[in-house]
Amino acid sequence: MKLFNWTNIRLLLMFVVVIFLFSFTSKRNLNRKLTKCTVAFVGDNAPFVKQETVNKLLIEYNSEVSSIQKVNLDLNKLEKSLNSQEMIEKSDVFVSIDGVLKAVVKQKTPIARIFDNDGSFYVDYKGNRMPLSANFTARVPLVLGEINKNNNDDLAELFRIIYDDPFLKKNIIGIEIMTDGSLKMHNRNFDYQIDFGKLNNVEHKFKNYKAFFQKAVLDSSLYKYKKVDLRFTEQVVCTK
Template identity: 30%
Template sequence: MNKILQIILWIITIVAIVVVLSFVNKSQKSRVFDAEQVRVNIDYETENRFVDEDGVKSYVFNVKDTTNKLLGDFDVLNIEQKISGNSAIKDAQVYKTIDGKIIVNVKQRRPIARVFTRNESYYIDEYGSLMPLSNNYTSRVVVISGILNEPFASRYKFNYQNLPDSLSSKTLLDDLFILTNYIDKSSFWKAQIEQVYVNKDLDLELIPKVGNHKIVLGGVDNLDNKFSRLMVFYKKALPKTGWNEYSEINLKFKNQIVCTKIYN
């Protein structure tokens, strides 16, 4: 008897929920759209400002929509797709609330490096994908320049964190992502390294913010070892000699640091 009663109660509860949801859905569809009820939440934790509230709202509605358009006329999935089509946006979630609001939650992509080739410039984001520049905002990240011929149009579809082996020998961008991602994950090196330069031998050189020297890294092999040696040199040698004693610090050679002095 108790089991039968429990089943009946469950059925009544389910029916009640369906009725309430149906009522809410019908109420939403017949509600007149109010532009003031659109709420936009943008993830600004990374301090990037590629998109703003007005820009996001332009994907949700236009001037015509503010005159006697019903809330039910807005397709949230379609709005999400429009917003996600913005190259600066990583993810967009759109939904309607019971009280008639349209909520838009946006997460921006986070660049970790800016590439300058002979003819163009673009970003590499934290996931290894290429990202075009924005007219709204310029991100302060490590700059990559030098002997580079990596056109955005033929490279942007690749994710350099998961680049196929068949392509890895055809581009420097996978190595540049590995290096800048390593720098990005260290608060010290992120604050210290200003630029990565690709020289004529395709060696990677680092230009620090402090000091007049350049750091010849070579390739991206053994990064832990190379940066550990550099850190020891920074802590033990440079405080004694001064930050402007050397023009070059070379880490290419195994377990060695080869320095070139500045001669006046």
């Protein structure tokens, strides 16, 4: 019985010591000052956001990162601050054991550039507006016309289809939104206009267009056409 009691006492003492050491280490770690901050961009390497901009948001506009204690950091607040930046889609902020404040940042992905009465802006992959960047210009289709709540979702899906398809992404450089809602598109290397029609059967129309293009490019007939009409479901009509 005595041995049992002494064993319990030793276990209790060991537990108390562990808790004390853990608390002491945690407190000491929190009181340590940061050594530096680093930013890693994932996904698209296009520098829409400067690293200096992210650094300023991370250190809350203090001039010296080494003056900030870990205990004074609110990582959730820093992430919200970064995520509110119009060029950033998502961020992950954390502090390493050696006192380095790190941010892993995923920028938004522009898939089209819109020109309308309000000026110019990008549409990102999720279909939201994204401002232009002073640092980099994305090579995406230029779109003339109005985007509104009635056509925004359908147009965003169209832009995603073009962006995700290597052939379309390379060749479709311009889109005009007509007043009746139909679309006209422009190809990178040829002078013909693509009459796409309304935003229906989008994938089928592109499938027809790619099949036509692969056949026509073999006999060099693409240079002869002024218009390629995709409005008809089962055929492509060309005008010289």
